[in-house]
Amino acid sequence: MLFRSETPNLWTLLAPPTVWALHFLFCYVAGAIICAKAPEALDELRLAIAAATILALVFIVVAGMQAHRHWGFGSDMPPHDTPTDEDQQHFLGLATMLLCALSAVAVIFGAMPALFIAECMR
Amino acid sequence: MTPREETDTERGRREEAELRRVWAYSSGWRYAANVNNQIVGLWYTCTAFVFFLFAGVLALIMRMQLAVPNNDLVSAGTYNQLYTLHGTMMMFLFAVPIFEAVAILVLPQMLAARDLPFPRLSAFGFWCFLIGGVFVGGSIFFDAAPDSGWFMYPPLATDTTQTGIGADIWLLGLSFIEVASIAAAVELIVGVLKCRPPGMRINLMPLYCWYVLVVGGMILFAFPPLIAGDILFEMQRLFDWPFFDVARGGDPVLWQHLFWIFGHPEVYIIFLPSIALLAMIVPTFARRPILGYGWIVLAAVGTGFLSFGLWAHHMFTIGLPALSIGFFSAASEAVAIPTGVQIFVFVATLLAGRVIFAIPMLFATGALAIFVFGGLTGVMVALAPFDWQAHDSYFVVAHLHYTLIGGMFFPLVAGVHYFYPFIIGRMLSDRLGRWSFWLMFCGFNIAFLPMHITGLRGMPRRVFTYPEGLGWDGLNLVSTAGAFTMAAGIGLLVFDVLRPGKPRAPQNPWNAGTLEWVAGDPSEPWGIRSVPPVSSRYPLWDQKNLMRDIGAGRFFLPGAPEGKRETLITDVLDATPQQVLRVPGDSFLPLLAAGFIGGSFIASTFHWWIAAIVSGVIGIGVIMVWLWTATAVIPSRPSKDAGMGVTLPLYASGSASVGWWAMFITMVGDGTAFLSLIFAYFYYWTIQNAFPPAGMAPPDGPLMLAGSAATLLAWLAVLGARRANSAGYPDMVRIALTASTLLALAGGALLLLAPWRAGLHPTAHVYPAIVWVVAIWTALHLAVGMLMLGYCLAGSLAGRLSREHDIDLRNVVLYWHFAALTMATTLVVLALAPLAT
Incomplete structure (x- = not known):
């Protein structure tokens, strides 16, 4: 399981940027379709993007909390370079947490055009 | 004692x-049979460098032509071929393959592995690369090189009257090489995941391995869209299927999307492996472990993902909705964050250590300086209003060379100096290295810094000459002088690499x-x-x-x-x-397979259909022999x-075997190509008022349903075969495999019958064309699935398939999961989507 796993793995590492990718894809695809087929529904689209952004951020925060737990709540500082299960887990937790931060920033970046641009205008 | x-x-x-006996290199007439990574990696690296030098000479000819206004050294037509081939070769025949080459050479040693898990696949990839590269590069000697720019925009590049065979050479030659790239990605990902030495946990991997993993994954998602694009493009050029023809419902902009969905991640596919070399070099010369290992992993993975959200920033001027431009502009700015993190990690490591400025380190610092400059102009052109001004001008030429030469070429030269001792066993000269660095560094900046101004003064890229008095004359002359200075530095490097009599390198110099x-x-x-x-x-x-x-x-x-x-x-x-x-071990089969498959692509370029089919069938036969025997x-x-x-x-099957992972990774890439075709379908759907257009019917529904049902049953029969095999009933296995083959045949036939029954002619309009492409793609996958089932059946009859030894069957089951998913998607898109609209 991705979100209930006791130990982190490569899938939990990839989950936060995947959320960014899905959010980005949704914004782009929905934007392209609305601007091509129904520009009058742009306001609804912007609301939908807002909702998607909140949803994505919630996912990322949950993943970040889990990563924080895997990291050992910061009890052990990097470099996490000993050959033990514990350090392996702490390393993956830390890397995932950093990726959560980056993904959250990227999601917010991605949502900003919908906040400021109110027409399809080519 | x-x-x-x-x-x-x-x-x-x-x-x-x-x-020594087991791993001995083949020599003499059997030299080409080598598959050992140490030899194949060296071939690969040298070949890529030769292509680099070739493309560099093309650049020098261009610089000579542009040195003075109204020059007539080369004609406009030749100039078109020069810049197209320069870009094409640098990107496809040098920058991407050199990653694969260096990784094949270095990675196993770094992992203390004797070889990568599929040595013959590496050799096959190399031969594909060599054959395709010579075919594409050699075309210029026959005045037949592609000449519509390295991104081949339609409608120019699809127009067979305005562009000659060069465009076909580009499409088919490069498609062939892309297959090699995906093969290398499979090899390298499995290598990093499964071939590490005992105890090298994921938190202890050398950073180079992290980058290889990320870049391998990126290749799987970046190259397939281009392969899909190439298919559409070539179908239009060869058979007049109107994918990019506006008059029949097509759209040239779709090509731009597919090309840049590949093309922008490609920039990072080029950049990350070179940064990976820096991540190995910097700690060595700073005499301390890297600071911020976890941050580098964040940066590598983060860049890998974000690089897929940037593609349309190459298309800011084509009239996308402002909202879409905003999304891509924002993502283009966001990617500066992980990129910057890597630079800061290197700087921090250098500050915290006691740095030794050996030659590799010199090139590494030069790389950082140049790349940061290129990164900053990147932040500028990521802003759409600025890009509208700078687009297609020499400013962009300057920007992309700063990022690629700073981000890729300088680190690579650092890597050449760094790794030369363990690859060749000799030391490169310190003095020549210093000369070569300063010539390259100064030459590069003299050549490309003025281009920013040339561009801002309005000089467009890709013009073969210009009138005097526009403020471009002096700048161009300076650029030309710089280009030759840089070439002198590269010449010195080549001389140093090739000259005999270099001192022996000690172990771990x-x-x-x-x-x-x-x-x-x-x-x-x-x-x-x-x-x-x-x-x-x-x-x-x-x-x-x-x-x-x-x-x-x-x-x-x-x-x-x-x-x-x-x-x-x-x-x-x-x-x-x-x-x-x-x-x-060593074998000629990879060479033969690459030769015949390559022959099939080359024959298609010249429309020699029978030769193409014969060569392709022999190639597949060779691959079957290769699989069966080894x-x-x-x-x-x-x-x-x-x-x-x-x-x-000694034997493992299912997810414990490397072959299963290779199949999984390959099918992820394959699935991406399929999704790109589906993207094309819905892209056409958004730009058309009605899709299918008035007067055209969707593929025959009952036939589609019947075909899907047959495929579903075929899939279930494959699952049954696996079950029967695990339970130890070989007869049941054979019955299930035979049934599955017949059902797959029926499924493919019914699927192809459906658009035919609906009277869809692919040349009439883009709707039937895209329907046919999706249907043929799926049917081909069923055909390949049948081949695999036949292979398992033969294995079962030959006593190779048993309860304990079931690698082939388990891998084929995995393939069929993807094939069934492909069929299901085809059904939904071709039969159900038209009902929804």
């Missing part, structure tokens, strides 16, 4: 003799900490004498007497008593030993002593 020591010495000699430096004498073919357990990120720094004990054969797989090439397979996360993998070989006993008191199995 005591008798005990003598026994040890004798044992050592025996083991070394065994290893830079005092590096990672395992590739264990290799003392590159003439020993075995890679590593024995595979050590690893407990540090820098084992040579932290593990006492490691080098000596490896050499004495104290660790895993010290010999090869059965006369087989063997390497260790370990767990993905913890790197606990799981299997001793026997890898196949893969999933049943060992004479189930397990062996791997050394250090550990006994490991």
